[in-house]
Amino acid sequence: MTVAVKFSGVSRHFGKVRAVDNVDLDIAEGEFFAMLGPSGSGKTTCLRLIAGFERPTAGTIEVFGQNMGDVPPYKREINTVFQDYALFPHLNVIDNVAYGLMIAGQSKSVRQKAADDALEMVALGGYGLRKPSELSGGQRQRVALARAIINKPKVLLLDEPLGALDLKLREQMQEELKVLQKQLGITFVFVTHDQGEALSMADRVAVFNEGGIAQIATPHELYLHPQTPFVADFVGSSNVLPAPFVKKIVGASYPASLRPEAIQISSQGHAGVVRSVNFLGSATRLSVQLDAVTLTVLCPLSDSVPNIGETIYLSWESADMHVMEGVNV
Amino acid sequence: MHSDRAPFGLKIAAIAGLAFMHLPLLLIFVYAFTTEDKSYQWPPPGLTLEWFAVTWAREDVWEALSLSVKVASISTVIALILGTLCAAAISRTRFFGREAVSLMVILPIALPGIITGISLRSAFNLADIPFSFWTIVLGHATFCVVVVYNNAVARFRRVSGSLVEASMDLGANSFQTFRHVILPNIATALLAGGMLAFALSFDEVIVTTFTAGQQQTLPIWMLEELVRPRQRPVTNVVAMIVVMVTFLPILGAYYLTRGTDSVAGQGK
Amino acid sequence: MSDTLLGRISDTLWRNPRLLIVALLAPPVAWLGIIYLGSLFALLAQSFFSIDEFSGLINYEFTLKTYGELFKAYNLDIIVRTVTMALAVTIGAAIIGFPVAYFAARYARGPWKALFYLGVMLPLWSSYLVKVYSWKLILAKEGILNWLFETLHLSRLLNAYLSLPIVGGNSLSVSTTGTFLVFLYVWLPFMILPIQASLERVPHSMLEASGDLGATPVQAFRTVLLPLAFPGIIAGSIFTFSLTLGDYIIPQIVGSSRRFIGQAVYQYQGTAGNIPLAAAFAVVPIIIMGLYLWWAKRKGAFDAL
Numbered sequence: 001m002t003v004a005v006k007f008s009g010v011s012r013h014f015g016k017v018r019a020v021d022n023v024d025l026d027i028a029e030g031e032f033f034a035m036l037g038p039s040g041s042g043k044t045t046c047l048r049l050i051a052g053f054e055r056p057t058a059g060t061i062e063v064f065g066q067n068m069g070d071v072p073p074y075k076r077e078i079n080t081v082f083q084d085y086a087l088f089p090h091l092n093v094i095d096n097v098a099y100g101l102m103i104a105g106q107s108k109s110v111r112q113k114a115a116d117d118a119l120e121m122v123a124l125g126g127y128g129l130r131k132p133s134e135l136s137g138g139q140r141q142r143v144a145l146a147r148a149i150i151n152k153p154k155v156l157l158l159d160e161p162l163g164a165l166d167l168k169l170r171e172q173m174q175e176e177l178k179v180l181q182k183q184l185g186i187t188f189v190f191v192t193h194d195q196g197e198a199l200s201m202a203d204r205v206a207v208f209n210e211g212g213i214a215q216i217a218t219p220h221e222l223y224l225h226p227q228t229p230f231v232a233d234f235v236g237s238s239n240v241l242p243a244p245f246v247k248k249i250v251g252a253s254y255p256a257s258l259r260p261e262a263i264q265i266s267s268q269g270h271a272g273v274v275r276s277v278n279f280l281g282s283a284t285r286l287s288v289q290l291d292a293v294t295l296t297v298l299c300p301l302s303d304s305v306p307n308i309g310e311t312i313y314l315s316w317e318s319a320d321m322h323v324m325e326g327v328n329v
Numbered sequence: 330m331h332s333d334r335a336p337f338g339l340k341i342a343a344i345a346g347l348a349f350m351h352l353p354l355l356l357i358f359v360y361a362f363t364t365e366d367k368s369y370q371w372p373p374p375g376l377t378l379e380w381f382a383v384t385w386a387r388e389d390v391w392e393a394l395s396l397s398v399k400v401a402s403i404s405t406v407i408a409l410i411l412g413t414l415c416a417a418a419i420s421r422t423r424f425f426g427r428e429a430v431s432l433m434v435i436l437p438i439a440l441p442g443i444i445t446g447i448s449l450r451s452a453f454n455l456a457d458i459p460f461s462f463w464t465i466v467l468g469h470a471t472f473c474v475v476v477v478y479n480n481a482v483a484r485f486r487r488v489s490g491s492l493v494e495a496s497m498d499l500g501a502n503s504f505q506t507f508r509h510v511i512l513p514n515i516a517t518a519l520l521a522g523g524m525l526a527f528a529l530s531f532d533e534v535i536v537t538t539f540t541a542g543q544q545q546t547l548p549i550w551m552l553e554e555l556v557r558p559r560q561r562p563v564t565n566v567v568a569m570i571v572v573m574v575t576f577l578p579i580l581g582a583y584y585l586t587r588g589t590d591s592v593a594g595q596g597k
Numbered sequence: 598m599s600d601t602l603l604g605r606i607s608d609t610l611w612r613n614p615r616l617l618i619v620a621l622l623a624p625p626v627a628w629l630g631i632i633y634l635g636s637l638f639a640l641l642a643q644s645f646f647s648i649d650e651f652s653g654l655i656n657y658e659f660t661l662k663t664y665g666e667l668f669k670a671y672n673l674d675i676i677v678r679t680v681t682m683a684l685a686v687t688i689g690a691a692i693i694g695f696p697v698a699y700f701a702a703r704y705a706r707g708p709w710k711a712l713f714y715l716g717v718m719l720p721l722w723s724s725y726l727v728k729v730y731s732w733k734l735i736l737a738k739e740g741i742l743n744w745l746f747e748t749l750h751l752s753r754l755l756n757a758y759l760s761l762p763i764v765g766g767n768s769l770s771v772s773t774t775g776t777f778l779v780f781l782y783v784w785l786p787f788m789i790l791p792i793q794a795s796l797e798r799v800p801h802s803m804l805e806a807s808g809d810l811g812a813t814p815v816q817a818f819r820t821v822l823l824p825l826a827f828p829g830i831i832a833g834s835i836f837t838f839s840l841t842l843g844d845y846i847i848p849q850i851v852g853s854s855r856r857f858i859g860q861a862v863y864q865y866q867g868t869a870g871n872i873p874l875a876a877a878f879a880v881v882p883i884i885i886m887g888l889y890l891w892w893a894k895r896k897g898a899f900d901a902l
Contacts, residue, residue: 052611053494072611073497074505080498086491090513100499103509151500335704336814343700346693347713350720350785353731356741360734369737371744411625418621422614430622433629440886441843443859444637444879447866451643451876452636471633474625502607503617525722532724535846551726555733555850568727579722583715 002029002064004155004187005050010059012045019045021211022059027155027189029064032181034190034198037208038234043191046208047157050189051080064154074103079148080157083164085140087132093119093143094128100151118146121180138169145180155187162197174201195235199223207231223259225322232257232324239263239295246323254323260285260298262320265306269315274306288314354572361569366562380562390567393550400462400546401530404469408526409519411470412477420485437472445472446539453540460542468540469533473526480522480586481515488514521585524578532575547571644876653870663873667881672861676881679858682773683841686780687834690788693781694833695826698789702796717793721786729850732779736770736851743769766853776852783847784840788833795829796822831893838889842882858882 007025011018020042027033035043048054049061052073061068068076079100087096095102097118098111106114119125122142132140141161148156158177162170178201181188192198198205199219207214207222207230215227226232229240238257246256261283272290279285284305286297297314299305306312335343361380363373384390415434419427437445449468458464488511496506534548541549547567554564610617646655647662666672701713720728735742746755759765759772766772803821845859856864858881866875 051494051498053497055612070608070612072502072608073494074500074502074607078498080495082491082495084491086495088492088495088510099496099501099509103500103505147499335700339696339700339704342696343713346697346785346789347716349693349782350716353728353735353782354720354723356734357727357731368739369734370739371734371741407628411628414621415625418618421621422618430626433634434625437629437633439839440637441839441859441882443843443845443862444640444883445633447862447875447879448633448636448640450866451872452632452639455639467632471629474629502604503610504603504607528722532722532726534726535844548724548726551724551730552846555726555730564730568724568730571724571727575723576719579719580715583718 003027003062004029004031004064005189006062007046007049008060008062010046010049010056010061012042012049012054013057018211020049020056023211023213025206025213025216027187029187030185032178032188032190032201032203034192034202034205035208036192036195036198036205036235038193041208042211043193043206043208044159047080047159047189047191050155051078051157052076077151077154078157079151079153079155080159081141081144081148081161083159083161085132085144087140087143087147089132091132092128093124093130093132093135096132096143097128097147097150099147104151114150115146118150119143121149121183122146122176137164138173141165141173145177149180149184149186152184153186155189156184158188158190160191160193162192162194170197177201199235205235207234209234226257227324229255229257229324237296241293241321245293246321250318250321250323252323252325254325256321256323258295258316258321260296263295263297263314263316265297265299265303265312266315267313269313271311271313274308274310274312277305277308288312290314357565357568357572360565361562363562363565366560369561380566383560384563384566387563389545389550390547390563393545393547396462396544397531397547400465400469401527403466404473404530405523405526407466407470408473408477409523412474412522412526413481413515413519415474416478416481416485417489420482420489431478434475434478438475442472442533442535443539446536449536450539460540460544462544464540464542465537465544465546468536469530472533472536473530476526476529477519477522480518480525484515484518485511517585521582524582524585528575528578532571640876641880643873644880646873648871648873655873663877664880666874667877672878675856675858675861678855679842680885682777682780682857683838685777686784686841687788687837689777689781690785690837691792691830691834694785694788694792695830698792698796698829699822699826701789702793702799717786717789721790725783726846728783729779729847732775732782732851733770736768736775736778738768738770740770770851771853773853773855776848779847779851780841780844784837787836787840788830791832791836792826792829795832796826799825828896831896835886835890835893839882839886842885 003026005025005027007023010020010023010025012020023042023046025046035046037043045054049056050063050068052068052071055069063076063078088099091099094112094115098106098115101111101114115128116125119128122145124139124142124146127135127139127143132143135143141164145161161177162173165173174197177188177190190198190202199222202219204216204218205222206216209228209230215222215231217225222231222235226235226238232238232240236259238259241256241258243253243255247253250256270290272288272295274286275289275294276287277284280298283301284299286299286306288295288297295314359373360369362376362378363370364375364377365373412434415430419431445468449464449471453460453464492510492514493506496510497503501509532548534546534552537546537549538552545553551564551567551571554561554567558564610620643655644663645659645661646657647660648654649656667676697713697717701710701717705713734740737743743752743755746752755769758774759768764772764774764777766775769775769778799822803825843859845857845863848857848860858878862875862878865871865878869875
């Protein structure tokens with residue numbers, strides 16, 4: 001496996017703010033890698049460090065083995081799809097897409113041909129002569145994508161590229177991005193705060209929290225085996241069981257995660273009082289209080305829904321309860 | 330609801346206010362055609378075009394006009410360079426002392442012109458610099474910087490940030506980025522700023538009286554005529570032409586920056 | 598590309614972002630800092646020198662004597678007269694300018710908006726001297742204003758007014774009233790624009806809310822609109838005040854022989870050759886404006902600039 005991007009002890013501090021703090025990270029060639037986290041967690045700064053818009057305060061970043069310390073953005077074989085697309089307002093679509101080739105000194109005919117191909121690839125053939133202001137949000141997004149892949153970068157960075165699109169368009173673009181990535185074979189690094197997006201698209205996900213990485217894993221692993229309460233809560237809103245509660249059941253004094261859908265309502269088990277009932281469509285979400293712990297439970301449509309205030313019994317397979325042994329209590 | 334119709338009194342007061350600002354200028358246009366040449370008699374006893382021919386033949390008017398145009402052109406070029414650099418620096422980052430820099434840019438126009446003028450003159454005296462074309466330009470460029478700066482800084486803010494990053498990301502170095510992304514986006518703002526700077530310099534009299542020595546710009550020529558009238562009708566014609574000449578850059582600047590976040594001209 | 602000179606400079610600037618800021622700022626800061634601020638401080642420094650009364654030469658020793666001269670009755674008189682004029686002009690401009698600004702900001706739409714905008718902008722930018730000149734035409738004895746009074750048979754009224762002390766004079770063009778009118782005319786646009794800017798920022802709904810709560814139009818104006826427009830009025834007054842304080846051409850062309858600060862500065866540095874006193878006089882408007890700006894900043898006027 002070739003390492004495409006490697007962070008070794010990378011920090012970026014702005015005055016007293018530690019936007020990125022001592023991060024180690026390997027991204028493999030050809031990987032679809034997601035950086036997931038709430039705003040301010042350092043994921044976007046990491047992306048900007050790879051692009052070269054920021055320089056690390058400490059540590060080194062290597063891209064395909066080359067130290068990027070002194071390499072300005074315009075000499076990196078890395079391109080970016082910006083969150084606000086950053087299309088040049090004074091250029092039409094063709095000239096926006098062909099900008100990189102124009103700077104590289106390619107002839108007009110080469111540029112035209114390559115830009116047409118790139119636009120074709122993002123299903124925008126025939127839009128070449130429009131100005132960015134005449135396009136919809138989704139179309140601008142595609143132009144930004146075409147512009148970023150035309151130079152055939154080794155790494156493509158995407159900064160919340162789907163954030164401004166509505167739900168339907170977003171789901172469609174998720175599919176297209178995955179197809180495009182397989183087609184081009186480029187390493188994709190994707191920043192998002194939407195855990196659903198990260199889980200559905202990425203080969204691996206890094207969960208960021210407060211400038212550091214809380215966990216790097218495949219989506220499957222991340223969902224089933226969160227290593228910290230933060231990851232458990234942020235990725236798919238698991239229940240986090242506090243250490244004393246866990247100790248009573250399995251004897252180990254660590255917190256544990258428990259997915260809502262793993263909990264069944266049964267005739268015996270842990271008794272609790274229903275505090276709230278929310279109908280979600282595909283299921284009903286209950287909030288059930290067990291002494292000191294409040295659990296979220298997903299109740300399938302086929303089951304009968306208890307009332308607020310009713311006492312019910314909850315049970316789960318102990319294999320579904322994941323003890324987070326790395327966490328200090 | 331009557332809220333979208335202005336009260337009658339307000340409408341009258343507003344229109345009267347506008348009329349107060351424009352009637353005196355219109356009066357100049359009438360006086361340019363009067364046959365009376367010894368006094369400011371109203372109504373004009375008759376109308377004639379002869380003073381235009383007389384003015385056309387006056388060497389001193391042409392000389393003053395040409396000096397004014399030269400001074401305004403050079404000052405505008407200098408102000409464009411200095412103002413653009415300043416706006417680029419201020420809009421790019423929050424660095425220590427940016428408040429001080431913007432204060433320094435605004436100061437030459439915020440302080441009364443007489444202070445700028447007298448400062449420059451006594452500095453020229455102290456440094457033994459004789460009055461010349463360049464002493465006038467020195468003063469004019471100094472107070473024109475702010476006009477360019479005000480026009481450029483808002484536009485720079487919009488361009489800097491992700492557009493610049495996108496350009497660098499696609500392989501353009503700082504100079505290529507300036508040439509291909511920044512310049513096309515700030516060009517109209519600079520043009521507007523340049524036009525206003527030209528108008529400001531073309532019209533300036535207070536600072537110029539201290540930095541010109543014996544040279545006559547058109548406003549200095551006007552001032553002489555005001556204090557010691559020699560041929561009133563010629564002054565009338567020149568005044569009318571000056572009004573028309575200054576209107577053009579103002580209208581131009583307005584149309585260039587119309588509909589953007591900051592319309593040109595408020596910075597005078 | 599990587600080997601061109603510009604490319605290498607660009608690399609260096611990326612590695613040292615501060616260098617870029619310094620490179621950008623160096624020319625304007627050098628120009629304004631050395632030429633402008635340098636001259637300004639050189640002038641201010643001279644206010645601490647004095648002039649030798651016998652030789653007429655400048656005595657380069659630190660003294661406050663020159664500032665002391667400002668407090669002599671005839672000089673103090675000039676300062677008081679100028680400040681009074683600046684105040685009168687400011688108040689007059691606010692009264693005439695407010696309806697124009699209010700109408701333009703609140704009611705003017707489409708082409709009317711453009712008309713009002715250009716209607717203020719064109720006089721603002723048209724030649725200062727031409728504007729002054731137009732009033733010389735208007736106020737002349739044989740000019741349009743006297744003609745108007747005569748045609749309306751009101752000449753006696755005008756003469757009665759001109760016979761008043763202080764504001765009157767032989768004719769309008771040599772009276773303090775004449776000076777006031779020209780100042781008012783020339784600086785009026787500087788008052789209108791900031792008021793309009795501050796009124797544009799008042800949401801329409803705010804006035805309606807006041808109406809809903811039972812305020813009469815007059816009450817709404819007094820309790821909602823005026824306080825909201827006040828920062829704009831102060832911002833405008835900074836211009837009218839400062840410009841009046843420093844002007845020496847208007848009172849020279851239209852007005853009586855009583856001098857203003859600008860004229861005093863001009864004469865002391867010119868014919869009298871007393872640079873220290875001229876410099877000390879020049880400090881007066883700076884101090885007054887400094888105090889005024891400090892007060893205005895506390896009232897939040899700078900948001901309307």
